[in-house]
Amino acid sequence: MSPLLRVAGIEKRYGARIGCTDVSFDLYPGEVMGIVGESGSGKSTLLNCLAGHLAPDAGQVIFDTRHMGPVDTVTMSEPERRMLSRTDWAFVHQHARDGLRMSVSAGGNIGERLMAVGDRHYGRIRAAALDWLDRVEIDGARIDDRPSAFSGGMQQRLQIARNLVTGPRLVFMDEPTGGLDVSVQARLLDLLRGLVRRMGLSAIIVTHDLAVVRLLADRLMVMKDGRVVESGLTDQVLDDPQHGYTQLLVSSVLQV
């Protein structure tokens, strides 16, 4: 099996300041990788470089495309990258309103993604939207409601539906459970885990919540000051951290 994503030597600078540097890893199909670190550690910068939202100053992000095989997404043209981000990638934002169109109905939010990849059949699009509302546990009767009328947890689930309806292979998530009540978080985690397994998705999840990565991620990367200080199997990194910073991070979590 070949990697779905090969990241080599990614670096992003903001003037003299390092956003992230020297980041390399392979991600295989079906793998879920967590990236943890405190605010300012460079984890979101890295995620945005990987997802094509930011242009890295150095390095390669080689994605195994369906039709052309492995391609460096850093050097591909903007339209190509935009198409890839519609067909093969998904990006789940921390704040659902950044990933949704608040003035468009729930069904429209899902359908829009399908239309962006060329689907024009109204009945089929609406059926897919209903199917996805059901999968993310939103009552189909709400299909014509705008997301502004939804709770935070529902908005987040709708954002996930909008992202996954096109059957992507790689999902980027930036603090997907951040800002939600604990009970809503659990429901979302359960949902994400099920979707990842059933769809065979690969995912990269940025979070500062170690409990979230323990439940969702197979592998973990710990970042500090823009660099990866430790990586490995999630439970091994959390239960037997080797780097001083990871030890500090793990020992700082309040036990419940």
Next chain:
Amino acid sequence: MIDIRDVSKSFTLHNQGGAVIRVMEGASLYVAPGECVALTGASGAGKSTLMRVIYGNYLAASGSVLVGGLDVVRAEPREILRLRREVLGYVSQFLRVVPRVPTVEVVAEPLLALGVDPEAARARAEVLLRRLNIPERLWSLSPTTFSGGEQQRVNIARGFAHAYPAMLLDEPTASLDAENRAVVLDLIAEAKARGAAIVGIFHDVEARMRVCDRVVDVSGFTPGAAA
């Protein structure tokens, strides 16, 4: 099936003056298919540490841990994950699950992860839950609110859902009544009969005598002990 050679383990506490705690040296152990080996030794001697090293949860400092031919000490995360899915089961003392997931799905999950048909996985989960005397009315509820003994039995059901060729059992009979304890010992005997290699911690001496073929005292792996 499980072949541990000259394993050492130490912890470096970077935030406490870089103190290095050596907890294990020269640990070697071979477990054949169909064999059950009990780890013994006083509390703190390193029984759980050795189990965690075998599972890849703790990173060994040196030596090799071969499980089904894969060296856990040097393997990539995805290789260890595959090993855990297909080859090496682990019944820990604590149940760690996503809240809200029904008990029957918690138990069926190892099979679903292997791609077993959901109906068949659910059926197998129900057989185990019934054997372990978890009342049927609880199956659709999350085990997070269950009593300690019930959680333990859910954990065991989950651990035995897939017929792993190798298994680690951490006090599988602790906090169980006589009836459920007997069920667990039967499950272990059945696993041995189909050829599973098992390493376990059994404080329950009678249980240990019933299912274990050998006893290995891990005090022999404590640094300085052999000298």
